[in-house]
Amino acid sequence: MDLLQIFLIVLAIGSLFTIIALLLRWVIRPLDRLGEGINRLSGGDLAARVVVPQTEDEFCRIMTGFNRMADRLEDLYNNLEQKVAEKTAVVEEKNRHLAQLYEMTAFFSRQRTFDEVTEGFVERIVGYTDADGAAITLCDTKRERGTVVASCGLPAELLKRLTTENIEGRLCERVLSKNYPLCVHLDREESGLSKLLTSSGYVTAYCFQIRSAMGDIGIYTLLFRKDPQLSSQTVQLLESISTHLGTAIENTRLIERDRQFAVIQERQLLAQGLHDSIAQALSFLNLQVHDARLNEKIESFGYEGRRITNFEMEGSALAGLAALMGHRAATICTIIAQRIAQDVNTDYKPFVRKMIETALDKLAILE
Numbered sequence: 001m002d003l004l005q006i007f008l009i010v011l012a013i014g015s016l017f018t019i020i021a022l023l024l025r026w027v028i029r030p031l032d033r034l035g036e037g038i039n040r041l042s043g044g045d046l047a048a049r050v051v052v053p054q055t056e057d058e059f060c061r062i063m064t065g066f067n068r069m070a071d072r073l074e075d076l077y078n079n080l081e082q083k084v085a086e087k088t089a090v091v092e093e094k095n096r097h098l099a100q101l102y103e104m105t106a107f108f109s110r111q112r113t114f115d116e117v118t119e120g121f122v123e124r125i126v127g128y129t130d131a132d133g134a135a136i137t138l139c140d141t142k143r144e145r146g147t148v149v150a151s152c153g154l155p156a157e158l159l160k161r162l163t164t165e166n167i168e169g170r171l172c173e174r175v176l177s178k179n180y181p182l183c184v185h186l187d188r189e190e191s192g193l194s195k196l197l198t199s200s201g202y203v204t205a206y207c208f209q210i211r212s213a214m215g216d217i218g219i220y221t222l223l224f225r226k227d228p229q230l231s232s233q234t235v236q237l238l239e240s241i242s243t244h245l246g247t248a249i250e251n252t253r254l255i256e257r258d259r260q261f262a263v264i265q266e267r268q269l270l271a272q273g274l275h276d277s278i279a280q281a282l283s284f285l286n287l288q289v290h291d292a293r294l295n296e297k298i299e300s301f302g303y304e305g306r307r308i309t310n311f312e313m314e315g316s317a318l319a320g321l322a323a324l325m326g327h328r329a330a331t332i333c334t335i336i337a338q339r340i341a342q343d344v345n346t347d348y349k350p351f352v353r354k355m356i357e358t359a360l361d362k363l364a365i366l367e
Contacts (some may be wrong), residue, residue, distance in 0.1 A: 030063070037066060046074040097237045100128050104241050108248040114256065117248050118150035122220070125241070126152050129230070131222040132202065135162065136210070138218035138249075139172040146172040146218065154223075158200045175207040175219045181235055182207040201225050208238055212246035220245065332359050 033050045040048035049070060052063045076083075107120055122134045133153035137146040148162045171193055175182050184205040186194045197205065206222040220242060230238075298308050322329030334355045337344040345351075 108244050114252045122150050122152040132225045133223035136220045176216045208242040210242050210246045212250040217246050
């Protein structure tokens with residue numbers, strides 16, 4: 001009996017030491033290492049890590065997560081300056097693009113001639129992109145022929161060949177068939193235009209479509225002697241600017257057409273007035289040649305108490321035209337001036353209105 005008690009006491013004491021040893025190994029020591037790592041990390045030691053035991057228990061997962069967190073914090077801290085610089089560069093680029101887009105929009109918003117719009121555009125777009133050259137090419141409706149209407153930075157000989165030869169037409173058709181800008185590595189192309197540009201020292205060309213609500217207008221091309229590093233934001237900006245350019249070109253065309261139409265109308269009015277004046281003068285001279293006392297006879301003529309008060313040529317033309325067409329016509333006038341007495345009535349509008357009302361009343365009675 002005494003031996004059994006002793007055995008149980010020894011077993012209990014051994015179990016206690018075993019449990020304590022296991023607690024130290026599996027719980028207390030891992031917690032101590034984790035706590036030490038936390039203290040080092042909170043003290044600013046971003047290189048603090050804990051040794052992960054080769055087990056698959058909860059402490060293993062916690063320590064692994066702690067090490068990952070420490071790695072992330074160290075990476076963020078070490079690359080913070082670089083990331084801030086990158087974000088600052090992105091913000092500055094966006095601000096610069098907004099300023100350029102605003103400047104270009106303000107430039108297009110003012111009424112300008114076609115040459116002012118195109119020349120001003122290429123000068124600004126070269127400054128925005130640091131391109132070595134730029135050109136605007138307008139194409140015909142069939143996209144068969146391209147015409148360079150403005151350029152900047154191009155050699156005189158190159159510009160002469162681009163202007164006199166139709167080597168731009170095929171490029172226009174190629175670019176306008178796409179819905180996105182075209183980047184051309186000139187040394188990899190076999191076309192005549194690419195060889196011509198390569199011989200002038202250019203290696204890369206960016207081509208953008210110029211379109212408006214009326215349809216395709218042409219393209220504008222940026223030429224670089226070195227391979228450019230245009231970001232996607234820059235390409236989007238250049239696409240947006242090309243849309244504004246298309247609208248501006250279409251507006252200048254409409255304004256020019258309106259101006260030409262106004263000039264034509266003015267010339268027609270001047271020609272008509274000159275024609276009428278000459279016709280009246282010739283007719284009057286012809287009458288005076290036949291009868292030197294014509295004016296005196298007209299002034300003294302009377303019929304049933306009525307006298308002739310106006311002598312003009314338009315009525316005879318209308319009467320003759322009406323007779324040819326089988327109609328009856330009459331000319332109704334309101335006298336507002338008299339050449340002989342040199343008298344004029346400036347308040348003539350009420351009398352003209354009354355004349356119109358009277359004539360309409362008479363015509364209504366005749367019907």
